Amino acid sequence: MSVVRALYAKPWIWSFVAAIGVWLVTIAFTGGSSAGGLAQAALTFAAFSIIVGIGQMFVITLGPGNVDLSIPATMTLAGTVALKIMDTNDSLILVGILVALAIGLAIGVINYGLIKLLRIPPIIATLSSSFIIQSAAISYNRGIRIKPPAALAEFTTATTLGIPNLAYFALLVSAVAWVALEKGIYGRWVSAVGQNMRAARMAGVPVDGVRAGTYLVCAVLASLAGLLLSCFSGGAALNMGAEYLLTSIAVVVIGGTAVAGGFANIPGIWGASLFLFLVVSMLNTYGASAGIRLLLTGVIIIAVIIAASRSPRA
Amino acid sequence: MKNLVVLTGLTILLTSTAMTSTTMADTAAKRIALSNNYAGNSWRQAMLQSWETITKPAVEAGIVAAADAFTTAENQATEQAAQIQNMILEGYDAIVVNAASPTALNGAVKEACDAGITVVSFDGIVTEPCAWRIAVDFKQMGKDQLVYLGEKLPDGGKLLEIRGLAGVFVDDEISAGIHEGVAENPKFEIVGSVHGDWAQDVAQKAVAGILPSLPEDIVAVVTQGGDGYGAAQAFDAAGRDMPLIIMGNRQDELAWWKEQKDASGYETMSVSIAPGVSTLAFWVAQQILDGQDVPKDLVVPFLRIDQDGLEASLETTPAGGVANVEYSLEDAQAVIAAAK
Numbered sequence: 001m002s003v004v005r006a007l008y009a010k011p012w013i014w015s016f017v018a019a020i021g022v023w024l025v026t027i028a029f030t031g032g033s034s035a036g037g038l039a040q041a042a043l044t045f046a047a048f049s050i051i052v053g054i055g056q057m058f059v060i061t062l063g064p065g066n067v068d069l070s071i072p073a074t075m076t077l078a079g080t081v082a083l084k085i086m087d088t089n090d091s092l093i094l095v096g097i098l099v100a101l102a103i104g105l106a107i108g109v110i111n112y113g114l115i116k117l118l119r120i121p122p123i124i125a126t127l128s129s130s131f132i133i134q135s136a137a138i139s140y141n142r143g144i145r146i147k148p149p150a151a152l153a154e155f156t157t158a159t160t161l162g163i164p165n166l167a168y169f170a171l172l173v174s175a176v177a178w179v180a181l182e183k184g185i186y187g188r189w190v191s192a193v194g195q196n197m198r199a200a201r202m203a204g205v206p207v208d209g210v211r212a213g214t215y216l217v218c219a220v221l222a223s224l225a226g227l228l229l230s231c232f233s234g235g236a237a238l239n240m241g242a243e244y245l246l247t248s249i250a251v252v253v254i255g256g257t258a259v260a261g262g263f264a265n266i267p268g269i270w271g272a273s274l275f276l277f278l279v280v281s282m283l284n285t286y287g288a289s290a291g292i293r294l295l296l297t298g299v300i301i302i303a304v305i306i307a308a309s310r311s312p313r314a
Numbered sequence: 315m316k317n318l319v320v321l322t323g324l325t326i327l328l329t330s331t332a333m334t335s336t337t338m339a340d341t342a343a344k345r346i347a348l349s350n351n352y353a354g355n356s357w358r359q360a361m362l363q364s365w366e367t368i369t370k371p372a373v374e375a376g377i378v379a380a381a382d383a384f385t386t387a388e389n390q391a392t393e394q395a396a397q398i399q400n401m402i403l404e405g406y407d408a409i410v411v412n413a414a415s416p417t418a419l420n421g422a423v424k425e426a427c428d429a430g431i432t433v434v435s436f437d438g439i440v441t442e443p444c445a446w447r448i449a450v451d452f453k454q455m456g457k458d459q460l461v462y463l464g465e466k467l468p469d470g471g472k473l474l475e476i477r478g479l480a481g482v483f484v485d486d487e488i489s490a491g492i493h494e495g496v497a498e499n500p501k502f503e504i505v506g507s508v509h510g511d512w513a514q515d516v517a518q519k520a521v522a523g524i525l526p527s528l529p530e531d532i533v534a535v536v537t538q539g540g541d542g543y544g545a546a547q548a549f550d551a552a553g554r555d556m557p558l559i560i561m562g563n564r565q566d567e568l569a570w571w572k573e574q575k576d577a578s579g580y581e582t583m584s585v586s587i588a589p590g591v592s593t594l595a596f597w598v599a600q601q602i603l604d605g606q607d608v609p610k611d612l613v614v615p616f617l618r619i620d621q622d623g624l625e626a627s628l629e630t631t632p633a634g635g636v637a638n639v640e641y642s643l644e645d646a647q648a649v650i651a652a653a654k
């Protein structure tokens with residue numbers, strides 16, 4: 001009983017309840033025969049939202065006004081450049097990964113530079129940098145689609161013991177993030193800055209360092225996700241990151257992280273990412289028209305957020 | 315290389331001089347602007363490149379004084395309306411527009427017309443009556459897919475439909491054509507429909523999500539372009555038999571088709587509009603400025619690739635690009651004559 005009550009009190013439980021509920025409704029359509037395939041597809045595609053979502057979560061936790069809108073452009077640029085450099089060559093995979101990470105680091109530095117040195121609000125700063133990044137991706141190869149190296153394509157599309165490799169990777173990223181957030185000093189600092197920046201500064205938290213580090217982490221995770229996505233889908237496209245702008249924010253919010261900052265939540269990102277993929281699959285399966293689908297998606301998301309915000313915050 | 319460019323330029327100069335010797339003087343001082351709402355995919359990139367390929371020599375040859383391309387940063391009608399207003403102020407003689415919305419730009423387009431500017435819309439057309447429209451018969455494009463399937467699969471069967479971006483006129487039109495085709499050919503049945511947003515990764519995700527719930531015996535996938543390769547990847551990942559997937563002229567789709575054709579004799583067809591339609595719009599604008607009588611509604615032909623033409627098309631399509639055709643002045647005159 002106390003386990004149930006303890007679970008009930010977790011803000012992230014609702015995203016899992018919603019994900020499992022939607023999954024059950026979807027597989028009911030085929031009498032359960034689609035259970036395995038759907039779960040596998042959900043884990044695969046949720047992995048991308050989880051990776052970018054964790055980065056966005058740290059940024060949002062920094063407090064009101066903090067959000068990274070350059071995630072889609074970062075994904076596109078990292079995927080495009082890394083694939084062009086690897087040029088389907090397995091021996092250049094390490095170089096490609098390093099290049100993608102370097103792009104992420106550079107974008108993180110630029111983003112925080114705009115925010116700190118030029119005192120531009122984060123929303124405007126990351127939005128304007130995303131135009132520059134996207135333009136860089138366009139001028140770099142004008143939408144030319146280059147196939148990923150065979151080994152990377154194989155890794156991103158394969159499963160191990162029935163679970164997609166991408167899900168293991170997302171799990172690894174989540175585990176590291178969880179340790180940093182819950183057990184490490186970094187997590188305390190991020191939460192402290194998000195709850196009250198002045199108090200944090202007076203308490204000796206290196207506020208600028210924490211904020212800079214967080215924008216860096218977010219951009220690096222986005223570039224990693226961009227590389228994985230372009231390998232998974234057989235090449236980078238100029239518009240490939242577009243849907244992750246809203247998704248990265250939605251999974252954070254649905255997952256029970258406080259929009260106003262100060263409280264982060266990693267398990268919820270998993271529930272929310274699975275849920276967002278499954279809800280579209282469910283409505284497609286039942287043949288809902290696009291209008292109804294968007295409407296229901298909105299209604300369900302609002303319901304989950306209300307449910308999550310009612311549970312007492314620990 | 316340089317010689318080649320000079321030579322090509324010279325050839326174009328010579329042929330165009332010969333061809334338009336009577337009309338050249340009339341548009342030599344005219345300036346044409348391209349108002350484009352989006353550049354973030356390979357089709358739009360090819361469209362802009364075609365524009366440059368054709369208009370640059372035309373400007374150098376003195377057929378028109380300028381042909382500048384402008385693209386808005388966000389795919390927003392309001393931003394494009396402002397862009398058109400700027401073009402009016404800058405005094406262009408004609409504006410060629412690929413519109414973000416068929417209706418939301420009407421106000422700006424009307425202002426341009428009132429200022430005596432010729433407005434030619436293409437691909438994303440505008441409904442404002444003073445503008446010319448170079449439209450694609452998208453409905454027919456959907457219907458043709460069913461005609462092809464009817465011949466290829468006489469027994470009919472279950473279909474998966476991949477649609478485009480919800481709420482966009484083109485998506486409704488193509489889908490309506492597909493459904494009309496199914497109604498006329500009741501051996502086929504659409505058992506699932508997803509929105510792929512004309513993007514490969516979105517289509518892959520949507521198809522992967524619905525596939526587990528679909529019956530095993532899907533015979534074909536009807537599409538709108540840009541989504542075929544993603545659908546193929548989703549079927550592959552689910553370990554399903556590969557259905558006949560209609561392609562949309564993207565190089566990755568054609569390359570995949572070629573691989574399958576060589577491996578197992580896979581047959582399909584591919585249809586879309588050539589991004590070079592921007593160049594058709596350019597010549598139409600030039601003809602209107604030249605004082606020619608041009609009907610307000612023109613229709614562009616589709617670019618269709620069949621089994622036999624696959625290799626040739628694949629060869630001329632740049633890696634990562636879209637199968638393309640650039641239009642010449644004669645092509646434009648032929649399209650105008652056909653509409654009269």
